[in-house]
Amino acid sequence: MATSSGGGSGSGGGGTYSYRNGATHSHKSSSKLDTHTHKPLSLNSSSNSSSKNHVKSKSLGPSSTTQRRNSTTSKDHHPSVPGRVRVAVRLRPRNAEESVADADFADCVELQPELKRLKLRKNNWDADTYAFDEVLTEFASQKRVYEVVARPVVESVLDGYNGTIMAYGQTGTGKTYTLGRLGEEDTAARGIMVRSMEDILADVSLETDSVSVSYLQLYMESIQDLLDPANDNITIVEDPRTGDVSLPGASLVEIRDQQSFVELLRLGEVHRFAANTKLNTESSRSHAILMVHVRRSIKGRDAGHSSENGNHPHSVKSLKPPVVRKGKLVVVDLAGSERIDKSGSEGHTLEEAKSINLSLSALGKCINALAENSAHVPFRDSKLTRLLRDSFGGTARTSLVITIGPSPKHRGETASTIMFGQRAMKVENMVKLKEEFDYKSLARRLDVELDKLIMEHERQQKAFEDEIERMATEAQHRLSEAERNYIDLLEKEKSKYEKDYMDSIRKLEDQLDMCSSCRL
Ligand SMILES: Nc1ncnc2c1ncn2[C@@H]1O[C@H](COP(=O)(O)OP(=O)(O)O)[C@@H](O)[C@H]1O
Numbered sequence: 001m002a003t004s005s006g007g008g009s010g011s012g013g014g015g016t017y018s019y020r021n022g023a024t025h026s027h028k029s030s031s032k033l034d035t036h037t038h039k040p041l042s043l044n045s046s047s048n049s050s051s052k053n054h055v056k057s058k059s060l061g062p063s064s065t066t067q068r069r070n071s072t073t074s075k076d077h078h079p080s081v082p083g084r085v086r087v088a089v090r091l092r093p094r095n096a097e098e099s100v101a102d103a104d105f106a107d108c109v110e111l112q113p114e115l116k117r118l119k120l121r122k123n124n125w126d127a128d129t130y131a132f133d134e135v136l137t138e139f140a141s142q143k144r145v146y147e148v149v150a151r152p153v154v155e156s157v158l159d160g161y162n163g164t165i166m167a168y169g170q171t172g173t174g175k176t177y178t179l180g181r182l183g184e185e186d187t188a189a190r191g192i193m194v195r196s197m198e199d200i201l202a203d204v205s206l207e208t209d210s211v212s213v214s215y216l217q218l219y220m221e222s223i224q225d226l227l228d229p230a231n232d233n234i235t236i237v238e239d240p241r242t243g244d245v246s247l248p249g250a251s252l253v254e255i256r257d258q259q260s261f262v263e264l265l266r267l268g269e270v271h272r273f274a275a276n277t278k279l280n281t282e283s284s285r286s287h288a289i290l291m292v293h294v295r296r297s298i299k300g301r302d303a304g305h306s307s308e309n310g311n312h313p314h315s316v317k318s319l320k321p322p323v324v325r326k327g328k329l330v331v332v333d334l335a336g337s338e339r340i341d342k343s344g345s346e347g348h349t350l351e352e353a354k355s356i357n358l359s360l361s362a363l364g365k366c367i368n369a370l371a372e373n374s375a376h377v378p379f380r381d382s383k384l385t386r387l388l389r390d391s392f393g394g395t396a397r398t399s400l401v402i403t404i405g406p407s408p409k410h411r412g413e414t415a416s417t418i419m420f421g422q423r424a425m426k427v428e429n430m431v432k433l434k435e436e437f438d439y440k441s442l443a444r445r446l447d448v449e450l451d452k453l454i455m456e457h458e459r460q461q462k463a464f465e466d467e468i469e470r471m472a473t474e475a476q477h478r479l480s481e482a483e484r485n486y487i488d489l490l491e492k493e494k495s496k497y498e499k500d501y502m503d504s505i506r507k508l509e510d511q512l513d514m515c516s517s518c519r520l
């Protein structure tokens with residue numbers, strides 16, 4: 001399956017940011033239709049000054065400081081862009097039991113998908129109306145749900161943003177059906193996790209990019225590794241500088257093909273079931289969290305950092321680090337939103353019930369605080385909210401699907417789910433490109449170059465020394481030869497003088513002999 005525009009178009013380093021799924025929408029993000037003014041969903045920076053103000057006054061602890069600093073630093077090529085959390089509501093079809101038991105009752109909700117509205121019946125003659133970003137009826141296919149809820153987030157992750165897709169709702173309303181179905185027996189039933197990975201693998205290039213996943217369960221404030229069940233107390237680490245959270249203790253498995261990903265999900269499910277049996281709980285009491293890390297290398301002109309000057313001399317250019325984009329997709333299948341009975345009727349003690357509820361109620365409190373623009377957002381109150389810090393009021397694109405059932409028996413739970421979705425729609429994120437220089441790979445490249453230079457230097461040094469030695473030897477030879485020649489010459493001169501001397505002596509003796517004989 002190929003994405004039509006994933007990875008390339010839309011956002012990126014060029015400065016124009018358009019949230020593909022949101023830019024053209026102009027419907028309302030109010031709670032009840034009659035009580036609020038509506039706000040466009042555009043992420044285009046020029047079109048959303050009001051939401052900018054809205055976000056600026058929020059206090060989000062260290063991460064908000066970082067965001068504001070990032071968005072105003074002149075060196076930063078990627079300012080944050082406002083992007084509201086998008087919320088879709090999905091209605092599960094009546095199940096067999098509801099079809100029989102409630103056959104004569106009207107459903108407690110009425111959907112108006114073309115108006116993107118939902119009516120929640122108060123009684124036979126009165127209903128409250130709510131607007132959502134998408135209204136998905138009981139007939140909505142898994143494919144359509146993926147396309148409206150998840151695909152824009154997945155495309156953003158491929159472009160280098162963080163993204164969150166989360167399902168919230170009462171147990172039995174279709175959260176796992178929406179997110180986690182593997183669809184092996186019926187491919188049309190594939191859920192968001194499987195379809196997301198298909199789109200990711202179709203868009204990345206495995207020679208230069210990498211995709212790796214962690215799969216976790218959060219239960220009673222402890223994080224278990226669903227890919228390595230022995231690892232059942234994973235700690236959350238926060239980077240004090242950036243506010244980014246990570247789970248260094250969690251298994252991170254590199255994914256190269258769809259089949260191995262599906263097998264990993266299946267394995268995670270088996271481990272989840274085993275862990276829950278051991279803990280004597282149900283999966284509806286725990287949160288399942290899939291994290292997909294997508295790391296992409298950006299070459300040349302595509303990179304936002306490198307766009308402003310292409311005329312570097314060679315030496316400077318070669319010192320330029322490559323650019324990488326690191327998008328993280330977080331898919332969260334939340335625990336059932338129904339409150340666990342605090343009287344312990346389900347076999348839980350009060351303390352257990354409190355602890356099981358803790359993360360979900362903390363999430364509700366954070367969303368309320370963000371929706372109301374509160375000065376304090378209690379992210380630190382639970383592990384779930386610490387993990388989702390970037391997803392709500394942070395730098396990620398976030399899409400929430402709230403799942404509801406049709407039965408009037410659960411009207412109370414349905415109403416509270418709808419209110420949760422309405423508040424989440426008011427949460428504004430400051431979406432930011434996660435692009436950075438890859439200094440490690442530059443350092444590796446420079447190491448190789450340095451090694452080459454050292455080798456070349458040593459080679460030249462050796463050649464120089466050899467040449468000096470050769471010249472010295474040659475000079476030595478020449479000197480010895482000259483000495484030899486000189487000695488020869490001297491010898492010759494000496495014998496010549498000796499001979500001349502002897503000749504002269506001999507001549508003198510002859511003359512002497514002649515003189516003496518004359519005198520006689
Ligand atoms: N949209 C849907 N169409 C058909 N069946 C659904 C749909 N949503 C949920 N179901 C069925 O309802 C039951 C409960 O769904 P599930 O996803 O397990 O709920 P949750 O995860 O919210 O507890 C399952 O049997 C599931 O197959």
Ligand SMILES: [Mg+2]
Pocket residue numbers: 175176177283284333
């Ligand atoms: Mg479930």
